Amino acid sequence: MPLPYLTWMPASYNNNLAFAGARHAWNALLNLWERRQNRAVLRSRPLVIQVEVTKRCNIHCFMCLREDIPKEDMLPEVLAEVLPLSKHTREMQLYGYGEPLIAKPFYALLGRLECANIRFTTNGVALKPGVLHRLLTEARRPVSHISFSIDAATASTYEEIRQGSDFGRVLNNLAYVDEYRRMHGLRFPMTEIAFVAMKRNIRELKDVVRLASRSGVSSVHVAHVVVWDERNREESLLYHPEETQRCFAEAEEAASALNVRLDLPARISLNGKGEPPDPTRGAPKCYMPWRHPVIKFNGDVQPCCAAPDDVMGNVLEDTFEAIWNGSRFGRFRMRVNSTRPPEVCKSCDIRFRDSPSGDRIEEVYIRPPPANR
Numbered sequence: 001m002p003l004p005y006l007t008w009m010p011a012s013y014n015n016n017l018a019f020a021g022a023r024h025a026w027n028a029l030l031n032l033w034e035r036r037q038n039r040a041v042l043r044s045r046p047l048v049i050q051v052e053v054t055k056r057c058n059i060h061c062f063m064c065l066r067e068d069i070p071k072e073d074m075l076p077e078v079l080a081e082v083l084p085l086s087k088h089t090r091e092m093q094l095y096g097y098g099e100p101l102i103a104k105p106f107y108a109l110l111g112r113l114e115c116a117n118i119r120f121t122t123n124g125v126a127l128k129p130g131v132l133h134r135l136l137t138e139a140r141r142p143v144s145h146i147s148f149s150i151d152a153a154t155a156s157t158y159e160e161i162r163q164g165s166d167f168g169r170v171l172n173n174l175a176y177v178d179e180y181r182r183m184h185g186l187r188f189p190m191t192e193i194a195f196v197a198m199k200r201n202i203r204e205l206k207d208v209v210r211l212a213s214r215s216g217v218s219s220v221h222v223a224h225v226v227v228w229d230e231r232n233r234e235e236s237l238l239y240h241p242e243e244t245q246r247c248f249a250e251a252e253e254a255a256s257a258l259n260v261r262l263d264l265p266a267r268i269s270l271n272g273k274g275e276p277p278d279p280t281r282g283a284p285k286c287y288m289p290w291r292h293p294v295i296k297f298n299g300d301v302q303p304c305c306a307a308p309d310d311v312m313g314n315v316l317e318d319t320f321e322a323i324w325n326g327s328r329f330g331r332f333r334m335r336v337n338s339t340r341p342p343e344v345c346k347s348c349d350i351r352f353r354d355s356p357s358g359d360r361i362e363e364v365y366i367r368p369p370p371a372n373r
């Protein structure tokens with residue numbers, strides 16, 4: 001069945017504010033004002049909540065930490081706590097360490113959330129045509145964006161990275177989203193390719209941009225791999241600045257010719273080649289703890305997706321509102337942009353994505369795994 005509520009958006013639309021009603025717009029303004037004031041306690045609510053619907057996955061990526069993490073779905077009691085939060089939240093992002101499409105809580109939330117729009121990231125294996133149709137027709141609110149994790153343009157490189165996946169099947173599933181949109185006259189969901197950049201795939205980035213263009217994908221988002229295992233150290237582009245520079249330039253050229261939005265991280269380098277980090281710039285400000293908390297499968301609340309060891313509370317023990325404005329969260333907010341930030345913020349790949357800090361750059365991309373995964 002067509003989804004008429006998705007058809008009225010202008011073609012130029014590329015952000016989620018178009019879905020927001022007056023309540024969300026007011027909350028966004030209040031939130032902006034409160035974070036500019038550096039408030040510890042907030043009247044506003046999060047703009048976005050990321051919800052980890054499962055820890056399970058259907059493939060095994062060689063750079064992932066999956067071996068040591070519990071293979072569980074979101075607890076039903078946690079799901080019940082998440083639902084009412086969606087009334088005030090503009091966007092709910094349904095993903096975490098696991099693959100959302102294989103988890104029942106994903107579908108349970110999809111049919112009941114009241115946020116302005118929904119977004120998720122998937123490895124794409126399970127997003128077959130029937131599943132896409134089901135989730136778009138069952139979703140109570142618009143699914144605005146689907147991000148596919150695709151880190152290569154050839155089956156051999158892709159399947160070496162995402163072990164157990166099937167490149168051909170994932171590309172078919174990706175292309176079907178575009179076909180579905182055209183069949184039903186829809187502009188949404190928009191698709192994105194999320195590319196984890198490393199030594200073994202960086203030469204394929206320009207071809208991934210071409211693949212995106214062929215598949216009706218609107219943007220390619222690139223992030224540097226974070227190496228958790230010493231054995232993979234050489235995969236970090238820290239040690240390959242010239243090759244990175246060349247491949248990024250080729251990808252930029254392809255993106256500009258094909259009109260694909262390409263979101264590249266900073267060129268990172270240990271030896272000053274490429275685009276060296278500028279130590280005089282200091283750490284960029286981070287506002288994630290004001291805007292974008294995470295609720296884990298077990299109810300733990302994190303201030304952002306990059307701080308798994310900094311648990312602010314648990315929704316099974318306290319209300320979300322009490323956690324959001326509790327002393328732990330307040331202290332975290334007060335420290336994040338101070339001269340004494342929490343340890344995790346000193347080597348955060350999200351914070352330093354566009355502006356890596358000179359003296360700690362190696363700690364940002366090569367580090368021990370978090371304890372609480």
Ligand code: SF4
Pocket residue numbers: 286287288289303304305306307336344345346348349350351
């Ligand atoms: S700097 Fe990184 S770890 Fe710290 S709050 Fe921001 S996103 Fe989270």
